[in-house]
Amino acid sequence: MRRVFPNLALPLNLEIGFGGGEYLFHRAQAFPEQNFIGAEPYENGVAKFLSLLATAWDVEALEARNVRVYDDDVRDLIGKMPNNLLDRIDIMFPDPWPKSRHHRRRLINHVFVQELERVLRPEGMLCIATDHEGYLEVVLSLIQRFPNFCWQASCAADWQKPWYGVHTRYAEKAEIAGRRCYYLDFVLKK
Numbered sequence: 001m002r003r004v005f006p007n008l009a010l011p012l013n014l015e016i017g018f019g020g021g022e023y024l025f026h027r028a029q030a031f032p033e034q035n036f037i038g039a040e041p042y043e044n045g046v047a048k049f050l051s052l053l054a055t056a057w058d059v060e061a062l063e064a065r066n067v068r069v070y071d072d073d074v075r076d077l078i079g080k081m082p083n084n085l086l087d088r089i090d091i092m093f094p095d096p097w098p099k100s101r102h103h104r105r106r107l108i109n110h111v112f113v114q115e116l117e118r119v120l121r122p123e124g125m126l127c128i129a130t131d132h133e134g135y136l137e138v139v140l141s142l143i144q145r146f147p148n149f150c151w152q153a154s155c156a157a158d159w160q161k162p163w164y165g166v167h168t169r170y171a172e173k174a175e176i177a178g179r180r181c182y183y184l185d186f187v188l189k190k
C-alpha cells in the first residue's frame with residue numbers, strides 16, 4: 001500500500017470521509033514529509049478536493065505528491081491493509097445517523113474499531129471529531145471497551161480544540177447552528 005507513494009518511508013495517514021477535503025488538503029500541504037490517503041465515496045466531495053489540489057499544485061505532477069484518494073467505501077480499503085500500516089487515522093464528523101432505526105448505518109462500530117486497531121501501528125493515533133452529543137457518548141463508550149486505545153484528553157480544553165486549527169465544512173455548519181464540536185484523540189498502546 002505504501003508503494004503508491006514516491007517516498008515509501010514517510011509516516012502514513014488515513015482520513016476517512018474527507019467530504020470536501022479541506023482538512024486533508026491543509027495537512028497534505030503543511031506536512032510534505034508525511035503521506036496521506038483520503039477515502040471518500042461522495043463524488044462531489046472528491047471533485048471538490050481535486051479542484052482544491054489543482055488550485056495549489058501542478059496537476060501534471062500530482063503523482064509525485066504525498067496524497068492519494070480512495071473514492072469508495074473505506075471498509076474495503078482497510079480490509080486490504082496489512083497490520084500496523086498506519087500512523088494516524090482521522091474521522092472528521094462521521095454521519096451520526098441520529099434516528100434509532102438508522103443506527104446500524106453508523107460507520108464506527110465494534111468491528112470497525114477492531115479493524116482500525118489492527119491497521120494502526122503501536123503509538124499510532126485515532127482522531128475522531130463530532131458535533132453530535134449522543135454520538136459522542138456512543139463513540140467514547142465504544143472505544144473505551146478497547147483498552148489499548150488511550151484517550152489523550154486531560155481537561156475539557158483538550159477536546160474542544162480543532163486539530164491544526166482547521167475547521168471542516170461540517171465543523172463550520174455546527175458552529176453556525178450553535179453546536180459545540182468535540183475532538184477525541186486516542187493513542188494506541190499495543
Ligand SMILES: C[S@@+](CC[C@H](N)C(=O)[O-])C[C@H]1O[C@@H](n2cnc3c(N)ncnc32)[C@H](O)[C@@H]1O
Binds near residue numbers: 042072
Ligand atoms: C458528515 S460528512 C463529514 C465530511 C467532512 N469530514 C467534514 O467534516 O466536513 C461524513 C462523510 O463521511 C463519508 N462516509 C460515509 N461512509 C463512508 C465510508 N464507508 N467510507 C468513506 N467515507 C464515508 C460521507 O460520504 C461523508 O462525506
